Amino acid sequence: MKKKALSLVMAAAVAGTMLTGCGSTEGEKTADKKDSITVLVESGSPAEALAKETAADFKEETGCEVIVDAVAYTGMYDKLSTEIKAKQAAHDVACMDVVWLAAFADAIEPLKDADSSDFLPTLEESGTIDGNLLGYPMWVNSKILIYRKDLIPEDKVPKTWEEYQSLAEELKTDDMYGTTVFGSGSDAVCSFLDFACQAGAEGLVFDKDGNVNITDQAYADALQFMVDTAGADYTPSDSLSTAATESQELFTNGKTAMQLNWSHQYPAAVEALGADKVGCAPMIAGKAGIGATTGPWYECVMKNSENKEMAQKYVEFMYDHNADYMDLTLKIAGRTSVYEEAGKTEGNEHTTAVLETLGAEQTQARPMVTTWAQIEEVLTGVVESCLGGADIQETLEAARTEIEAIGM
Secondary structure, three states: OOOOOHHHHHHHHHHOOOOOOOOOHHHHHHOOHHHEEEEEEEOOOHHHHHHHHHHHHHHHHHOOEEEEEEEOHHHHHHHHHHHHHOOOOOOOEEEEEHHHHHHHHHHEEOOOOOOOOOEOOOHHHHOEEOOEEOOEEEEOOOEEEEEEOOOOOHHHOOOEHHHHHHHHHHHOOOOOEOOOOOOOHHHHHHHHHHHHHHHOOOOOOEOOOOOEOOOOHHHHHHHHHHHHHHHOOOOOOOHHHOOHHHHHHHHHOOOEOEEEEEOOHHHHHHHHHOOOOEEEEOOOEEOOEEOOEOOOEEEEEEOOOOOHHHHHHHHHHHHHOHHHHHHOOOOOOOEHHHHHHHOOOOOOHHHHHHHHHHOOOOOEOOOOOOOHHHHHHHHHHHHHHHHOOOOHHHHHHHHHHHHHHHOO
16 A cells, blocks of 8 residues: 655645545445445544545555545444434445443444454454444553653563653653643543552452442552552642643653553654654563553444445555554554564664553453443542542542442
């Protein structure tokens, strides 16, 4: 496949002006459904860019046009919900955040005879509900350690909570913080669950029997680690306003020496600061070892599609092109072989760090429940309350009661 100029592809994706397949809204209305498929993607994302970049090749291979419907993240869930309730087949294929799979499972056509042997660790498990694999992974993200390697020699890169906090204190200066704490929104929840994994949580939020387990010691330890780090003088005082974007901005502006951030922030930091100043390593370890919670996306065939056979061919085609995601801005993908190969190239060291993090025993997916949106709101409140000074155990006990009322 000949590559288009990346800048043009991404600019078009963000602007939403380059349409694929029939090439216009009018084309979408007039195209023969059997000769086209409509794919829902997040606007401005690598999914949009790659869908548009590969559409001509898919048409050449199959004779089927690809109509790309790009929608902002905040509107994708509502759009899918509306068409599913109406039993309409507005989209043949949808690119979905893993946290939506449980809610839409009944509307997704399970994959048959899919070869999952090259899925990155955790991706088959997190994409499977009631024994059905619901999609091919597009990419997965996890947090890793990103640090200033011009300030931190390789033999001092922290591997444990204690080493991380000690080094953050050591690196603090009048002009630079040692690190950051995510206390805002879903990033705060993911950090909380990362640390709970590392502290020994067995099942996130729910145990294997479906019981709410957030009053277990691992969660208390995770929150205590966050509270202690946020309260130290080596982190900014506004942790409640800090998430991935704010942390990355501090790091690339030379205001922090290291961060635990999503892996795609590594190539962006290298571009901003230079390869000589930025290094990365696997996630740090608590008493139970390295662990993280993951953020995968899946490409799914919708059950109400009038062209399911072609939709199935399309998701297989895109999985075959999974390596092409590494040419886009985030430089993340969903196949082990892609990460192994990418890690051989300078600038893609984050893929090696992600492989080790995903392969750790304590790395776990968020619970596959239809009520995750409500549960995440509760967990956001837990982190915010504890960082604000609330009693950790009391807060966790109150949250358990709320989550039990919400259910799975």
